[in-house]
Amino acid sequence: xxxxxxxxxxxxxxxxxxxxxxxxxxxxxxxxxxxxxxxxxxxxxxxxxxxxxxxxxxxxxxxxxxxxxxxxxxxxxxxxxxxxxxxxxxxxxxxxxxxxxxxxxxxxxxxxxxxxxxxxxxxxxxxxxxxxxxxxxxxxxxxx
Numbered sequence: 001x002x003x004x005x006x007x008x009x010x011x012x013x014x015x016x017x018x019x020x021x022x023x024x025x026x027x028x029x030x031x032x033x034x035x036x037x038x039x040x041x042x043x044x045x046x047x048x049x050x051x052x053x054x055x056x057x058x059x060x061x062x063x064x065x066x067x068x069x070x071x072x073x074x075x076x077x078x079x080x081x082x083x084x085x086x087x088x089x090x091x092x093x094x095x096x097x098x099x100x101x102x103x104x105x106x107x108x109x110x111x112x113x114x115x116x117x118x119x120x121x122x123x124x125x126x127x128x129x130x131x132x133x134x135x136x137x138x139x140x141x142x143x144x
Contacts, residue, residue, distance in 0.1 A: 030086030
């Protein structure tokens with residue numbers, strides 16, 4: 001079994017790695033919280049383990065709970081969903097940045113915009129991974 005991930009993001013390159021790790025993560029609306037007094041936005045995600053297995057180990061399809069924290073958050077805006085939809089499950093597609101802003105983009109058009117002082121986030125795996133039968137798939141678009 002691979003070691004749990006502990007990643008810190010401080011620039012766009014770091015954020016791209018964290019985004020790739022969390023691609024296709026399942027996130028409950030009720031698992032995303034903004035703490036304005038702490039300037040912090042946190043979420044818990046059920047992520048697919050995209051990383052390769054340790055050398056010599058067999059590839060298993062697994063999911064893993066992970067906590068993601070953004071610090072230095074000045075404000076949060078949501079589009080395409082309401083925070084009261086606490087039972088709604090969303091699929092995280094990507095995390096991207098623009099100067100002073102971070103975006104969490106979800107399948108179906110939902111998104112979260114974080115106004116930030118700088119890129120500062122942490123991703124930590126929580127608990128043990130568990131097997132899954134389903135590997136996320138993406139249709140190949142015609143480059144035509």
